[in-house]
Amino acid sequence: MKKASFVGVTTTTIFYVLCGCVGYAAFGNNAPGNFLTGFGFYEPFWLIDFANVCIAVHLIGAYQVFAQPIFGFVEKYSSEKWPESKFINAEYIPFMGDHGINMFRLVWRTAYVVVTALFAMIFPFFNDFLGLIGAASFYPLTVYFPIEMHIAQAKIPKYSFTWMWLKILSWACLVVSLVAAAGSLQGLATDVKTYKPFKNT
Secondary structure (H helix, E strand, O other), X not given: OHHXXXXXXXXXXXXXXXXXXXXXXXXXXXXXXXOOOOOOOOOOHHHHHHHHHHHHHHHHHHHHHHHXXXXXXXXXXXXXXXXXXXXXXXXXXXXOOOOOEEHHHHHHHHHHHHHHHHHHHHOOOHHHHHHHHHHHHHHHHHHHHHHHHHHHXXXXXXXXXXXXXXXXXXXXXXXXXHHHHHXXXXXXXXXXXXXXXXXXX
């Protein structure tokens, strides 16, 4: 797990830093949010289509990771609040198959996806929202909790050399996350001024 996390985070970091630095170096504040189509070029079509498929696969997976705790919380809370409800707690076996279908889970998760999709269409500030969500989740999930768990697991003494550098890394990443969040909020504030529902920015 440690090796996989290291490779994944390192690869992602290198890719994002390269895109950010090269894009800013080349275009400054006019760097588009989408490097493939932000310049007005839509060819070769296969490359754009392939990139969009990759983005869809990436976001579907990320959506599941972020949504599962919400689903679990609501379903557990509802089950405890209404233990007698068949709608919430009963499993129905379909005509063919071994897995049961819980009607509450089906309705609740479907409604959640529909509502979030509607919000995504109404507020089409994709890059700024993605940046804000990324900034909000990066520090706690990728930096703070792993560092604190490592300190606790390895029993690193307080104020030791390693402890100090881990804390410095943690604080530096917090500053980066706060700056990224501020940039995303500024972008959202700018986009809201020219906002039109169900239109791409």
